[in-house]
Amino acid sequence: MAVGTKRPKKSASRKAAARAPARAVSANGRARRATHKWVYLFEEGNAGMRDLLGGKGAGVAEMTRAGLPVPPGFTITTEACNAFYKRTERFPDGMWEQVRTSLRDIERKTGKGFGDARNPLLVSVRSGAKFSMPGMMDTVLNLGLNPKTLEGLAALTGDRRFTLDAYRRFIQLFSKIVLGIDGALFEEALDRTKKAKGAKSDADLKPSALAELIAEFRGIVKQHASGEFPEDPMEQLRAAIGAVFASWNNKRAIDYRNYNRIPHDLGTAVNVQAMVFGNMGDDSATGVAFTRDPSTGEKRLYGEYLTNAQGEDVVAGIRTPKPIADMAKELPAAYRQFEQIARRLERHYRDVQDMEFTIERARLWMLQTRSGKRTAEAAVKIAADMVRERLITKQEAVLRVEPAQVDQLLHRRIDPKADVKVLATGLAASPGAAYGVAVFDADRAEERAHGGEPVILVRIETNPDDVHGMIAAQGVLTSRGGRTSHAAVVARGMGKPCVAGAESVHVDLVKRQFTAGGVTIKEGEPFTIDGSTGRVIAGQVPMLEAEISAEVEQVLRWADQMRRLEVWANGDYPHDATRARGFGAQGIGLCRTEHMFMEQERLPIVQRMILASDETARRRELKRLLPFQRDDFYGILKAMRGLPVIIRLIDPPLHEFLPSLEELLVEVTRAQALNKPESEWREQATLLAAVRDLHEQNPMLGLRGCRLGLLFPEIIEMQTRAIIEAACRLKKERVPVHPEIMVPLVGTKEELRRTRERIDSTAQTVFDETRTTVRYKVGTMIELPRAALTAGQIAESAEFFSFGTNDLTQTTFGVSRDDAEGKFLLRYVEDKVLPRNPFETLDRDGVGRLMRIAVEEGRRTRPDLSVGICGEHGGDPESIALCEELNLDYVSCSPYRVPAARLAAAHARLARVERDR
């Protein structure tokens, strides 16, 4: 049943749920239906039955089968839930009978009776879908209590207060969830009673007060529900199960599924389980624990517990829980048993477990176990340790570490040993630590940053107008907004640290200061943020630069053995190349030559070259540039010795090397308005005319890339000469070299054919002059839709393709990233017009399809065509998975992303092998 995003009216659905059980046992039941198995005892299930039993049901089933002490119970299947919806919210035939039978099984195992006044069985009724949807659906505890069983339980436990409190909680929860009565009515009554009795907390309420409260609760039910509060436990159970089914389609749950892209037709299972109580005295307790430290990965039990308490007390934070180690002294037998079970669970699941347990009168009950969430460091250490312990294979170890976690370890971090003063904690929105002076608007941030000061931009929220300030800042702090807020998304896109939604930070934009943790930081005063943890920290603190630990190295080396894709790096300078090699890059996938043009002593030459009136003058300036470029290429080729280095010929439109039109216009206009002598502004006016001449409406689609080279072949000649001369020199020095020359922005085969002719003839000239030859390749960026669509033709002249997915995404979508990201693209992502930012993760349907065409048709023309990607997507795990599927040869990303990319490439390969199996 596809529910879609339809939202059933809440009241109607509730009524249906309440009505459901009665109809389910009507005489209409057909025999065929009755034979279907709707209910599984815990011992009948296992971990592989998540589809049918839900995650929680499969989990307790697995624990039960493993012989662990799990309170007995059963699971009503997701099929039953779907049948319930198909029958317009009536139980499927036979289900209720199976529930009754299974309930008798629990009674047998616990020796208690459901509704038995002397030895009453209480149960919990919990939802449990295939995918965890924490807090989204409903749970009823202590079901089975009524005035009679209450007395029995009180007698049995000897604790009347506890029993009354349990009953009070049951009525409250059941009324809200099953009967659909506004929970606030009960909360108000509780508050009134506490106030009247002078009770500080719920626990201070005496039995008599609780009894009065219960009477009041009953009154509320009588007034707001159609009848009395149901006292028959079987009736309670029927209604609770119907309510849990119905909660699958409450608004919260539907929104959650839409957001997390969980299908709406899975349905939820319902788990009915005997209650155990950690609040039955000092030999009772409740707690949570990890089998290993989830922060560091250290191999020791890690967790906390509370004696004489219920699970919710741990969460509520009224009493401070004790470290789990203390339990060894306080409840030694239970601790030993728990330790054993923890070891066994870890071995069973072959992963760190996050466990919930309750000790009821010295008896240990395991309530839940699941894979434990862990930090990046812990993930890596645990994975490496478990391989050493022969618990998991190297493949599993590699799969246990997320590329993002490796990425995180490669960001600047605050020294864990440092003594820091935390002023506030917000969301860890974009990893890494940053230090700078506080600045409260984007323009000033830009100004001060350009002045050489490190700044942190502090805003209540950011919006597109702030982007230039974010670019200039070391990091960003906002007091409002979540992980998908503008600040968070943009900062992650930029790879800048960001703490978002730090609500305890009070930003005063008028006074230009913020206050947090009692400290006021004014504009220009320094502080630190930690985007990996969300901390806002006073002053400057010692930081650790990114580094790769031995364990990370180990996992990455394993990943290297498993991946098929090579990982290359983008880098323009020798130091980039050196760093990339250090991170394991197997080549340079993109060396942008124009960055070299921008350097101080070169720019004037470049400008003279651009303004040259004829080819002769242009060649003269190019000759001056040649030695600079040759040295650059010499350095980078030397740093990569023997590994391939792809050097891209000049790409940007020429006006990028000249002053801005607006600036010049202002200067000239002002000088003219003030009647200054022409000699003072003639030069600027000339420059303005030249810039005007080069001005384009849409420079991204203008005179750039190979188009420049076809108009001014002398530029291509100079660059080729610089590359080949550098390579020849290294060859003479016996350094192996593999230069590859990449032609940008090719859209037609003829563009590449002609450019290549020029490159080859220039190379031949250098070979003749130097009496050396080196092997080099010529290839092209595939960054225009037409290049992809005609790749079969283009491959005639190309020995390699490199997908320039930034530009390819821009042209395929018709979206200029610079313009769009602030103006509408992030909003598109926020509003889910787009599932994600296509500049971060490759768009499979559009850009990915073009890539597939290009790879297939390019290789059809030239089977040994080397194909890679050098856009920013090259470092994104999901995009890397697509590159694996498309049979690319390598991905190339920024040096810092290389380690994560190595891991992601292994993941992609393993997933594909698994899928193809």
Add this chain to the structure above:
Amino acid sequence: MAVGTKRPKKSASRKAAARAPARAVSANGRARRATHKWVYLFEEGNAGMRDLLGGKGAGVAEMTRAGLPVPPGFTITTEACNAFYKRTERFPDGMWEQVRTSLRDIERKTGKGFGDARNPLLVSVRSGAKFSMPGMMDTVLNLGLNPKTLEGLAALTGDRRFTLDAYRRFIQLFSKIVLGIDGALFEEALDRTKKAKGAKSDADLKPSALAELIAEFRGIVKQHASGEFPEDPMEQLRAAIGAVFASWNNKRAIDYRNYNRIPHDLGTAVNVQAMVFGNMGDDSATGVAFTRDPSTGEKRLYGEYLTNAQGEDVVAGIRTPKPIADMAKELPAAYRQFEQIARRLERHYRDVQDMEFTIERARLWMLQTRSGKRTAEAAVKIAADMVRERLITKQEAVLRVEPAQVDQLLHRRIDPKADVKVLATGLAASPGAAYGVAVFDADRAEERAHGGEPVILVRIETNPDDVHGMIAAQGVLTSRGGRTSHAAVVARGMGKPCVAGAESVHVDLVKRQFTAGGVTIKEGEPFTIDGSTGRVIAGQVPMLEAEISAEVEQVLRWADQMRRLEVWANGDYPHDATRARGFGAQGIGLCRTEHMFMEQERLPIVQRMILASDETARRRELKRLLPFQRDDFYGILKAMRGLPVIIRLIDPPLHEFLPSLEELLVEVTRAQALNKPESEWREQATLLAAVRDLHEQNPMLGLRGCRLGLLFPEIIEMQTRAIIEAACRLKKERVPVHPEIMVPLVGTKEELRRTRERIDSTAQTVFDETRTTVRYKVGTMIELPRAALTAGQIAESAEFFSFGTNDLTQTTFGVSRDDAEGKFLLRYVEDKVLPRNPFETLDRDGVGRLMRIAVEEGRRTRPDLSVGICGEHGGDPESIALCEELNLDYVSCSPYRVPAARLAAAHARLARVERDR
């Protein structure tokens, strides 16, 4: 044999040619080869054998078979030519024997002997490839003359001067073509002799002088060739045939084939034919004629002739030829025969014939006949007449008229009856006539045009800097450059009249004037150009507006019956719609709503709307715009009554409605520099800030199209309301309406789904308010690669697709038309990096492939999806052919192009049916 663009060295090839015959008859000849048929007598061939016999050979064969008086001869096949190249330039075995046999057949038919001193047979040796390559390959006339046969011919004709002159010409031609001696040597000798003898023309040379000249020619040959001039006619023939074969691969011919995309491996046939002479006295003549008047199409013999002359005399223009009608009196018998033959030929070929004939001593010989080239008017009239005459079918008539010819008839023309003073004639570079004052630079052209004056831009050549001037001008005149010069290409693109390369126009840019035909036109003085004929005309002359004659109407109606594609028109205003309907448009394919925003009284409202600080203010201004838009839509829907009208929602980026950034910047800077009070420039400064805010680096890829509507849905609501209210009002007035609402720049299915939701709900509101409903469609432009690639998804929300091929071409190529056309695109076309301008003719491999994907996958989702094209390509015949192939439903173009598009659609359909047969 694929010759490619390889250029054999001329001298080597000549030597090989000269050597060839000797080897061909060597003892190596194999019997198997000898049986192959290399030579066809004229009567053995027919018109269908163009591949084997070439165009000329097939033509004379057809005439011969039809029993016409054709001088006897034979054709050596193109296969022989290819075999010649395969054998490294030796004749294939058996060919020469067949030539000899066929020659004997000519001797028999003419009663003359090849090399017979008393009654010598002379022959011509002419090339003739499958496709006509006029002037590209070689021809030798009068072959067979030598000192002996010369005497015989002189005796026979009694005209020694004629005979000597023929011999002189033969030596000159043969030496140059077959022996490869520089032709200038002979020309110089001829000039010297003429000077020495005081002869004004060749004809003034006496026999004695000619004899001396012949001796001198022989001397030249002796000096520059390896031996004496060959006197044996058989040797002459062998060498001439080899030379004609070799001429297939001379540089000129290769260039021509490259340019016209004729394959290099076709080879040429060689035609050997008995010579006839029109210069054997007053009962001899030579002439050319058409079976109908090629200017008007009138049915009468049209042509000219000269008595006692050879063909080249007609061309040389020494004597003025007489109109063909005069021949009825001067050579009545021959004229009657010729008239009869002309009628027969026209019936035989079922088309107007362009014939060459010679009368040798009262005997008529037909030398050539071919389809006659004709003007647009003639083409249409002839096609219509021939259907009436039952000579051709309606289909043939439709195919005989080119869409470009219909287009030409739809341009403003100079009244043919007007008495005009032609100052000069240049190339007819872009059709239509224009009148205006001369202006010599683009800036002034713009100024004066904006001042309301019609101007014609006059330049030596134009370049990209002149484009704004061309836009402003009525037409363009250049004194340099060809049909593919910048001026020509850009003017055609703009649909403006242009005369290019008028070399007799002397442009003086300093004095700002031009001189032509003795008249000087200064800047600001009026004149006229006729881009259809290339004429530059003094002053203003009466013009005829475009019109469709009855014959054009007739042919178009026939075309309408044959085409499958509907033809719609693009138009923004009711008068566009009316005109389009008049031209036969079957719908409005694109009504751009933003043009309406630009109108004077509306623009201020639009600007206030854009600058509004919040939605409320925006809605207030939109409410003011609503009545304007509603009236616009009312008008256009009414004009098209019942035909579909596609209205596109707002598309351009908002800053297009505001003043330019540069303008504002200059104003504000100037005011500030001059310390003007802030009150004087505050408004401009505010506007500047707003424009800055909206400013985009690449507006084409920015916030526009449906992106605007998703951010400001109130704009979509207003526009939808205007459309639906107008439609409802018309419905109440009983006018049938078919509004279709088009969403621009869609790239993802979600964009369209959401926009459509808004449109549908707004329409429903209007229906509720007006208590009327009208049927309307919602569809989208396909103008981004991603839209095409995900068309299957997008079609879920679209009832129609309209290819916006301008933007689709821009994004597929990554080329901004405005920026690129001047800067590199035209140069690309000129340099053949691109075969043609992709903004004029759809790019099949890139854009066409995307279109195919979109059509196929869109229709897979929605089989009744209506698909059309509304880019400028919609009026281009070649693009229309692609649209037919892609099974589009309609093409939409500017109203004036509708008639030509109707014809082109019929051509496309007929060609496809033919191909599929």
